[in-house]
Amino acid sequence: MINFSSHIKSKLPGAKTTIFTQIGQMANELGAVNLSQGFPNFDVSQELIDLVTKAMNDGFNQYAPMQGLLELRQEVSNSFFRNYGLRYDANEEITITAGGTQAIYTAISTVIHEGDEAIIIEPAFDIYAPGIKINGGIVRSYRLEGDDYKIKWNEFKLLITRNTKLIIINTPHNPTSTILSNEDMLQLQDITNGTDIMVLSDEVYEHIVFDKQKHQSVARFPQLAERSFVVGSFSKTFHVTGWKTGFCLAPQALMKEYRKIHQNVVFAGNRPMQTAIAEYMSTPKNMEISPLYEQKRDYFMELMKDSRFKALPSHGSYFQLYKYDAISDEKEMDFVITLLKEHGVAGIPVSYFYSNAYDNKVLRFCFAKTDETLEQAADILRKI
Ligand code: PMP
Secondary structure (H helix, E strand, O other): OOOHHHHOOOOOOOOOOOHHHHHHHHHHHHOOEEOOOOOOOOOOOHHHHHHHHHHHHOOOOOOOOOOOOHHHHHHHHHHHHHHHOOOOOOOOOEEEEOHHHHHHHHHHHHHOOOOOEEEEEEOOOOOHHHHHHHOOOEEEEEEOOOOOOOOOHHHHHHHOOOOEEEEEEEOOOOOOOOOOOHHHHHHHHHHHOOOOOEEEEEOOOOOOEOOOOOOOOHHHOHHHHOOEEEEEEHHHHOOOHHHOOEEEEOOHHHHHHHHHHHHHHOOOOOHHHHHHHHHHHOOHHHHOOHHHHHHHHHHHHHHHOOOOOEEOOOOEOOEEEEEOOOOOOOOHHHHHHHHHHHHOEEOEEHHHHOOOOOOOOEEEEEOOOOHHHHHHHHHHHHOO
16 A cells, blocks of 8 residues: 555645644633634624525525626625725626635736745735745745834835746735835835736735725725735625635736636635625625724723733734733743633734744734623733
């Protein structure tokens, strides 16, 4: 018998089970208050659930079209036009996906060939680098160090070589909860102008931006939009991370190639969810979720104000970073384990999002939780 463990050549030799699974499992076993993985623990809109049930009862249980349900693509197109002023063609420039994750992987696969370079900005959501490597690409990391997580574009552009094919950005940003400004986007536009570099803009938190600031989608910047894949997700907007339904937008020529990969990866997204979400999205108010999360951010900060954890600013997404250097010298991963085992609260070490495990004594907490969960967590954290 062949021993496949020595025959199979790993495409991701260093990869382990993701930290979200590890910490999530430990939190469950220990009965800890779980602010680690980014998912809401409150109820989903009953109207939306009824719409899914109705779609199933109405018989919409077979394959959706490969590119997604037209009604939903039209709603996504309307939403981008309303919010960012760019009209994506629902027929040719929008594809519904099995979540943001598949949309991102597919965009990377569309662009990256063996030996191509892609730039990511660390701390980075953990699926970008593996997606690049699986496709034979080379990851170039720009690292944000210190506490403000601002991109210095004059340094960033030194990473660009003639092999650079893709830049991946993420705003609002997981894990730092920063947002890119108008000025950042103009800098990126400047840097990429006149090159054949494409941009993958992960905007899954587009509807969660605080303090009256505006989400700076690449769609607002015509010269960026023409070279960009934009990824969005209903996971975040409608608090349904388990539904794995998202989308990708790109100009026609890019989307044509994207769909060649998409149809061979997943063929089509989930049909009843698409029918329901299309109907729900036709009421734009259903996407106004910033006030809900701003109130949760403020509530958690208020609860934590007398603790020794120091809040770093959260401008968007449903995360907040807390610095613990006044409490412990432990490395982030060790401190997360101490917090879990000795105190019963789960967070995520930001070092996990760096390829060099840069350790700044900062943890990420998710505040997409009921007030009760936030109170339980803060009661414990305040005493440490
Ligand atoms: N991008 C970022 C920055 C995320 O935080 C997430 C979800 N954690 C995704 C993409 C993936 O979205 P989905 O759940 O729709 O696959």
